[in-house]
Amino acid sequence: MKALVVSRLSPDLSGVALRQTDRPQGEVLVRVRAASLNYPDLLMTQGKYQFKPEPPFVAGFEMAGEVVEAGADSGFVAGDAVMGGAKTGAFADYVALPAASLRKIPHGLDFAQAAAMGAAYHTAYVALVEIGGLEAGQTVLVHGASGGVGLAACDLARTLGAKVIAATHREDKIEALERIARPDAVIVNTGRFRDDIAELTDGRLCDLVYDPIGGDVFDESTRCVAFGGKLLVIGFVSGRIPEIAVNIPLIKGFSVVGVRAGEYARRFPARGARVAEAIDELATGKRIAPHVDRVLPLDRWREAFDAMANGDIIGKLVLEP
Secondary structure (H helix, E strand, O other), rough: OEEEEEEEOOOOOOOEEEEEOOOOOOOEEEEEEEEEEEHHHHHHHHHHOOOOOOOOEEEEEEEEEEEEOOOOOOOOOOEEEEEEEEOOOOOEEEEEEEEHHHEOOOOOOHHHHHHHHHHHHHHHHHHHHHHHHOOOOOOEEOOOOOOHHHHHHHHHHOOOOOOOEEEEEHHHHHHHHHOOOOOEEEEEEOOHHHHHHHHHOOOOOEEEEOOOHHHHHHHHHOOOOOEEEEEEOOOOOOOOOOOOOOOOHHHOOEEEEOHHHHHHHHHHHHHHHHHHHHOOOOOHHOOOOOOOOEEHHHHHHHHHHHHHHHHHOOEEEEEEO
């Protein structure tokens, strides 16, 4: 089969190439119809992600496709339309996965949307609902709002009745965010944006801050959390892992909480299943929907990775084998 193989780690994708490899074996064999690109996919080609598989490995976190073969006790049969994934293997013609790593595609989603939904909405739901305790009427500041996990957070928070402030560092994305994310407001989160937040909230600030950026954005966000609120640490796309003096959350009365959505589901399987069911129910009811920026054939993988690296994506980019 054809697969995108990382044969060695490199800063410039020079260790990545499409190759012919053996078809994988496992509990459920899936013909991949669409696979979505995530920022960790890029980091893993450089050895910068917390999970560091030894090369060679097939890149790709998540996908959607059709079951080709399945174990008798897997709960799946040939022809089932499924979505899911693991930390590697999705950018290929076929992927083999444990049954627990798959679920049937919610009614109404095509393969591209299903591939784009998993990680982004799971992260958003775990962060905002399971950990953040989001309630209708609260104010949520979403950083990196044009990215996959950010746009999912905007969509979910708005659907659940929150006031959403979408934040981006690029002014050229404001119009698209207003149209796609449909937030209550959009801000540019460079420099000192606390005054913008105070003005938009009449001084009350934000109940939840969703931060996949880190760096300077995190530093300024500590000034934007309301008393009793939570600053949700999703990741560090900026490249700098920030630090905080603990007297700041003490005096200001807020919590800094790390979010590892995948690990959350692994440690608390029943809760993870409940999250998946809730997301599927919202998707089936057309209350949430992932935004696919574009769909490219797998042989244009470099174009896709470059777009991810440059931040030239609104939502998710999907590759088709």
